[in-house]
Amino acid sequence: MSEGVLRRAAAPRLTRLATQLLKFGVVGGVGFVVDIAVFNLLLLHPVAGLPAWPVVAKSVSTIAAIAVNWVGNRLWTFREHRRSDTVREGVEFLVASLVGSGVSLVCLAFSHYVLQLTTTVDDNVSANVIGLILGSLVRFAAYRWWVFADSSPEGVEGVEGSTTDATAPMPGRSSSDAEPPASVASRATMASPSPPPE
Secondary structure, eight states, X not given: OOXXXXXXXXXXXXXXXXXXXXXXXXXXXXXXXXXXXXXXXXXXXXXXXXXXXXXXXXXXXXXXXXXXHHHXXXXXXXXXXXXXXXXXXXXXXXXXXXXXXXXXXXXXXXXXXXXXXXXXXXXXXXXXXXXXXHHHHXXXXXXXIIITOOOSOSSGGGSTTOOXXXXXXXXXXXXXXOOOHHHHHHHHHHHSOOOOOO
């Protein structure tokens, strides 16, 4: 397979991956806004006699954000790879989301307890900057290659819009010199001698 064909085959895949990353970022941004909004809304309306209300509020807001992210990624980012087994897809999405969230917690714990960076700014940078970026990369990879795995065949056949040329060039001729079958048949007809007049 020539290098040009490989390049043409890789270009649509890279474009599709970049588009998915962009859509994933937009959906994640909406989920982040939902998380913050629901959390603060619940904090403004605490349940009396429940001292752990902030934890409950954060749990509810996280679940709401995961649900929004699942719907957005399922119907928009990876819509061409949705699966028919919705329940299993939803469970896998939840697992991938929790693993991604766990990355933020690991970053925070490492920064706070191992590196001894304990200021509020340090905690925010480790959890909400570094942890958010790394967790998002883990989530995207899990969504793209596990939850919404692309089942199309790899290679040129799986590239949208690719066609296979049925005519092969003759030995010693380049593919640009190859003629379509119709012109070859026409030339053969023209080259055949006509019967002598009687």
